[in-house]
Amino acid sequence: MSTRPAKESERNQEATVYIGNIDENADDELICELMIQAGPLVSVHLPKDRVNQIHQGFGFAEYLNERDAEYAALIMNGVRLYGKALRVNKALLDKQKAIDVGADLYIGNLDSMVDERVLADTFSAFGNFVSQPKVARDADTGAPKGYGFVSFDSFEASDRALESMNGQYLMNKPLVINYAYKRDGKGERHGDEAERLLAAQAQKNNYKLPSQFSQQQQQQQQQQQQQLQQPPLQQLQPPPVQPPFSIPQGQIPQQYPPQHPIPQFGNMKLVRGPNGMIQSTTPLATAAAVAAAGAPPVFPVVPPPFISRATNFDHR
Incomplete structure (x- = not known):
């Protein structure tokens, strides 16, 4: 790829794009690095002032074939360089x-x-x-x-x-x-x-x-912009995960394990405690009666005897 000024007759016009609105800070090498992203280049030329040798704000990029030139005009037009939007189009179509x-x-x-x-x-x-x-x-x-x-x-x-x-x-x-x-x-x-x-x-x-x-x-x-803004394809989305099993509504028991009825014996009142254990509300319930009900006996809690601090335990 060359940056020498090519004559108009030597340049392949069908494979050449015009680059306009180039900032004064840009040079030939920078334009080459930018335009080569669209395809292999033959030459890049930025006409310069004869006195100060500063480019005149436009240039030409010649590609190997017409297809690369058309692609460059499509993707490079409007690209901002030093804050200025480049104008890129085919120099001559035919x-x-x-x-x-x-x-x-x-x-x-x-x-x-x-x-x-x-x-x-x-x-x-x-x-x-x-x-x-x-x-x-x-x-x-x-x-x-x-x-x-x-x-x-x-x-x-x-x-x-x-x-x-x-x-x-x-x-x-x-x-x-x-x-x-x-x-x-x-x-x-x-x-x-x-x-x-x-x-x-x-x-x-x-x-x-x-x-x-x-x-x-x-x-x-x-x-091209509309295609880039389209949502992703639905087939790329994973299908919803199904649970391994499901219990039909209404078949789940309210309490598990199921509660059996509590038998009653005479004047003894048996109830089920908050922990699921069967206990008697009658203080004098015998262990035999509770055992006959199919539950472990529950004895009333007797408080420990009061021991005075003055009691002497020294039996010397």
Whole structure:
């Protein structure tokens, strides 16, 4: 895996993902450690400023195949790095999805502190980019010239950005925004009726632009989150434990062992004590009568005789 800057023509676009909203504290090695969790990498490239050699807040990760790139876009989008949520999506899905509809804006009166990262963070709220925002720079010194370009994937997004940001202050300077001039040199600007008609026809013919892919990607992420939030399968729960035996209701005796009737003899009153023993309430009950009743005899308790302390037991 390499971190050298790969040329656009050398990179496999179908196996490459775009990584946006990268914090300034992150470097190439950290992005490599993060993105390699989705699959083997071929290269990672974070474009850097020519003057201060600080990355511009976005980069590209090329995988061995398209499947790993799609998986990386699915699981890495929204991951927070230094408190900032990364924006990860496929750089180019196929040749049809790379169509530039012409929604290109000219951003003028830029402050010298505004770079590509600031432009991307400012205008990403209005829609998806076809290519990364660019700041025009001097070829020799690399100093910014005070203007740049932002290319959206739809005229709806570029119209929203134009209406919302034209005249707004960025780094204490009001922005001057208009549709950029076409490259044919005829002095015509993008956003005319012909381009809008071609863009509408392309969407009608089911050309999947990056914005449509972004919606599909969000739906897949929502489905994945719903699957993770589903309760565990019922078959994984242990069955209830049944007792080894059960006694039917009403068959349990109130007293165990069962109590037999106490026989009575003449004037002698026999009762069952709290400990289950049969005893007589008649003080003079004889042992023979109690034994005849089938219970051990119970004799009345006789208190010990009172012995005075003055009694002399010395028989000397």
